[in-house]
Amino acid sequence: MTDKDVVPYLRERLPDFTPVGAPRRLPEGNLNVVWRVPGEERSVIVKYAPPHIAVDPDTPLDPSRLLIEARCLEALGPEGMLENVRRASVRAPRPLDVNDDGHVLVMEDLGDWPTLGRWLHEHDPEAVRERTPAIGQQLGAFIGTLHATTVGNKACADVFDNRSMQETRYAVQYQGVTDMLRAAGVPDAEKLGARAEALGKDLLETGRCLTMGDLWPPSVLVADDALHLIDWELAHYGRPLQDVAHVLAHLWMQAHRAPSPAVADAVGSLRASFLAAYEHALGDTAEALWTKQEQRNAAVHFGAEILVRAVGPFQAGYVYEGLDPDHAAVQEAVATAARRVRIPASVGPGLLGESR
Numbered sequence: 001m002t003d004k005d006v007v008p009y010l011r012e013r014l015p016d017f018t019p020v021g022a023p024r025r026l027p028e029g030n031l032n033v034v035w036r037v038p039g040e041e042r043s044v045i046v047k048y049a050p051p052h053i054a055v056d057p058d059t060p061l062d063p064s065r066l067l068i069e070a071r072c073l074e075a076l077g078p079e080g081m082l083e084n085v086r087r088a089s090v091r092a093p094r095p096l097d098v099n100d101d102g103h104v105l106v107m108e109d110l111g112d113w114p115t116l117g118r119w120l121h122e123h124d125p126e127a128v129r130e131r132t133p134a135i136g137q138q139l140g141a142f143i144g145t146l147h148a149t150t151v152g153n154k155a156c157a158d159v160f161d162n163r164s165m166q167e168t169r170y171a172v173q174y175q176g177v178t179d180m181l182r183a184a185g186v187p188d189a190e191k192l193g194a195r196a197e198a199l200g201k202d203l204l205e206t207g208r209c210l211t212m213g214d215l216w217p218p219s220v221l222v223a224d225d226a227l228h229l230i231d232w233e234l235a236h237y238g239r240p241l242q243d244v245a246h247v248l249a250h251l252w253m254q255a256h257r258a259p260s261p262a263v264a265d266a267v268g269s270l271r272a273s274f275l276a277a278y279e280h281a282l283g284d285t286a287e288a289l290w291t292k293q294e295q296r297n298a299a300v301h302f303g304a305e306i307l308v309r310a311v312g313p314f315q316a317g318y319v320y321e322g323l324d325p326d327h328a329a330v331q332e333a334v335a336t337a338a339r340r341v342r343i344p345a346s347v348g349p350g351l352l353g354e355s356r
Contacts (some may be wrong), residue, residue, distance in 0.1 A: 001033065006037060007019045007023065007037065008230070009086070010037060013097045014106060017036065018039055020039055021038040023046065024036050026045075027083075029327065030314060031053055031054055031061065031231075031233065033047070033048045036046075042108070044096060044106055045093065045107045045223070047104065047106075049103040049105075049106045050063065051103075055317070062164035063103035065162070066098065066170070068160060068165070068235055069231070072092070072160070073093060073094065073107065075159075077092075077094055078094045082146070084149060084325075087138075087141070087145075089226050090138050090139065090141075090228075092229050093107040093108045093230060110228040113223045116220040117254060120263060125260060125262050125266075129262060129269075132266040132269050133269050135273075136269065140273065140278035141277045141278075141280070142227075143244070143247075144282050146212065147209040147240050147282065148209075150209045153210075156209075160235055161206070161237060162213070162234070162235060166203060169234075170201065174200025175193075175197050176307075177189075177192060177193040177196035178193025180308065184311050184325050184332065194301070194337060199304075202297075207236070208288065209237070209239075209240060210238075211242050212232060212243050212299055213232070214235075216250040235238075240289050240290055240294060241297050244275070244278060247274065248274075248298075250305070252306065253310075253319050254267050254307060254319065255271075256333060299340045299344035300340065300341070300344050302340050303337035303338065303339075303341040304337070307333075309333075311325055320333065
């Protein structure tokens with residue numbers, strides 16, 4: 001699908017929607033091509049999944065990932081199987097149309113709100129400082145409830161089996177750790193890479209709960225009175241660490257590359273409130289989901305995610321974009337990532353405390 005195909009497609013698939021302007025391609029994200037299309041009464045979002053990573057055509061990617069996203073959005077909607085996870089403070093968009101053959105998903109437009117990363121870097125610092133604890137609490141409570149509600153749920157395991165995307169993550173992320181560390185000059189790259197690869201292989205198996213799968217700043221839109229959680233195509237019946245360690249890694253990077261010490265401190269408070277709210281929301285399921293071993297494995301994923309953004313294939317478009325491997329900030333990020341993989345301590349004060 002190209003820009004010129006979007007409006008004709010909508011006229012065919014959504015006859016009650018009248019476009020009133022040209023589609024505008026949205027810049028955030030790596031996996032898909034996404035447009036906002038204005039209409040007479042409302043705008044809509046159109047997402048197209050090519051058979052590869054949108055920003056990396058050489059890396060194949062199963063386009064049926066949008067079917068998983070559509071199922072998640074339906075499940076989180078009114079009368080969906082995950083309706084009890086919904087809350088006023090965090091919501092996902094409603095699906096309007098999904099094309100099983102064309103790998104196109106049309107959704108409601110929740111508004112032109114800034115992503116969490118943009119909001120942290122461009123919003124008024126005082127407002128950022130005041131609101132970040134609440135953002136962490138809302139996000140942590142939502143993800144914790146999602147995990148707790150779906151633990152041991154065979155229906156969810158069947159509906160949200162997203163093994164093909166897990167296989168891509170295994171190949172691109174976990175198997176790539178050795179080469180990324182070697183390129184950054186880390187002497188025990190092979191040993192650390194083997195540890196990350198072993199984790200990635202374990203994560204190919206059916207997990208314990210439904211995970212959002214792509215919990216990073218571009219997936220969180222900061223509205224005036226709520227958070228909007230988008231981009232569910234990596235959702236999978238998997239392991240808690242792929243949500244918790246993922247967002248903690250990205251918040252570490254946001255703090256590391258923050259425009260000021262005040263913003264870095266605010267991100268630190270967001271991380272702390274996220275983890276506290278997450279653990280509280282798990283309740284009695286924490287013994288099955290958030291074990292000490294799971295937290296140690298989370299530290300390995302934490303390191304792998306930093307590496308893929310600092311010296312790996314997803315450096316472009318993020319906080320280390322354009323920096324050489326010998327740049328001081330990149331070296332600091334690599335050292336932190338390697339340390340977490342080398343000595344995978346539980347996700348606690350050590351992981352939360354290293355902001356810059």
